[in-house]
Amino acid sequence: GNSVTQMEGPVTLSEEAFLTINCTYTATGYPSLFWYVQYPGEGLQLLLKATKADDKGSNKGFEATYRKETTSFHLEKGSVQVSDSAVYFCALSDKRSNTGKLIFGQGTTLQVKP
Amino acid sequence: DAGVIQSPRHEVTEMGQEVTLRCKPISGHNSLFWYRQTMMRGLELLIYFNNNVPIDDSGMPEDRFSAKMPNASFSTLKIQPSEPRDSAVYFCASSLGSGGTFSNTGELFFGEGSRLTVL
Numbered sequence: 452g453n454s455v456t457q458m459e460g461p462v463t464l465s466e467e468a469f470l471t472i473n474c475t476y477t478a479t480g481y482p483s484l485f486w487y488v489q490y491p492g493e494g495l496q497l498l499l500k501a502t503k504a505d506d507k508g509s510n511k512g513f514e515a516t517y518r519k520e521t522t523s524f525h526l527e528k529g530s531v532q533v534s535d536s537a538v539y540f541c542a543l544s545d546k547r548s549n550t551g552k553l554i555f556g557q558g559t560t561l562q563v564k565p
Numbered sequence: 566d567a568g569v570i571q572s573p574r575h576e577v578t579e580m581g582q583e584v585t586l587r588c589k590p591i592s593g594h595n596s597l598f599w600y601r602q603t604m605m606r607g608l609e610l611l612i613y614f615n616n617n618v619p620i621d622d623s624g625m626p627e628d629r630f631s632a633k634m635p636n637a638s639f640s641t642l643k644i645q646p647s648e649p650r651d652s653a654v655y656f657c658a659s660s661l662g663s664g665g666t667f668s669n670t671g672e673l674f675f676g677e678g679s680r681l682t683v684l
Contacts, residue, residue: 485672494569494656494675495608540608552598552621553673557607 453478457541457556464563470528472559474515474541477522482543484508484517484524485553489538498526498539531563567591569676571657577682583645586679589638590659598673599632599642600656608656614640647683654678 458473476482483502487495499508504519513528524541541556570589578584590597598613612622614634622632629648634640644651658673 487673492677494658494677495673496675497672500672552596552610552613555608555610 453482453543453554455541455543455554455556457539457559460538460558460560462559462561464531464561466533466563466565467530468563470526470531470535470561472526472539472541472561474524474526474556475522476524476541476543478543484515485542485544486513486515486524486526487540487542487555489540489558491537495540531561533563533565536561536563569657569659569674571655571676571679573679574677575680575682577684578647579684580648581646582683583643584647584651584681584683586642586655586657586681588640588642588657588676590640590657591674592638594659594661594674595637596660597634597640598658598660599640600658601653602656602678603653611642644681647681649683652681652683654680 454477456475464470485500486498488498489495498513499510499515501508501517504517507514507516513526515524515526517524526539538558538560540558542553544553569591572587576584596615599611601609601611609624611624612632613620617634617637630644632642642655656675656678658675660673
């Protein structure tokens with residue numbers, strides 16, 4: 452079945468450091484891939500997405516490229532800020548599904564220190 | 566435009582009591598999802614509906630849990646009787662999942678969650 456695996460956290464970085472959070476997936480068909488972010492005390496919200504191979508999703512300085520050959524969708528940011536401290540979830544949806552169901556990874560906590 | 570609305574935001578109850586969590590999805594969305602989040606197990610999909618019909622309830626932990634969606638604008642998740650291990654944050658999310666041709670961008674819109682504590 453479809454699944455998503457993320458690197459374990461927590462990830463602790465100093466402000467302005469480079470961020471990478473690894474995400475790999477297993478899926479039949481051609482999934483769409485997503486990164487969601489959850490700030491403390493809030494629900495999840497979409498950060499970025501990519502719907503086909505080699506697409507790059509980007510938002511708020513974050514980027515992720517859909518790599519079909521390595522079944523990966525790693526999240527990167529060149530210079531993190533304290534305000535980026537949150538839990539990040541990688542997810543996929545099977546476009547053949549008619550319901551919009553997403554499969555989430557276990558989440559990676561990012562803590563950015565001043 | 567209002568997002569997904571959940572109530573209550575916080576609930577503290579005693580073991581054995583009935584708990585009802587409520588969700589109002591975004592108007593026009595026809596897929597609704599209930600998730601549970603704990604430190605130990607992360608984010609778990611409990612059940613989801615498409616066009617008010619339950620599609621997959623395999624994530625519902627046991628018979629103490631039930632969910633309904635009587636109409637397109639309202640859903641409930643009920644736990645009866647509640648137990649301490651049910652303590653978690655319960656999220657409702659909605660999306661434009663279709664009942665026919667796939668037209669969904671894949672984006673789920675989450676509510677702010679209902680934090681349940683069972684003593």
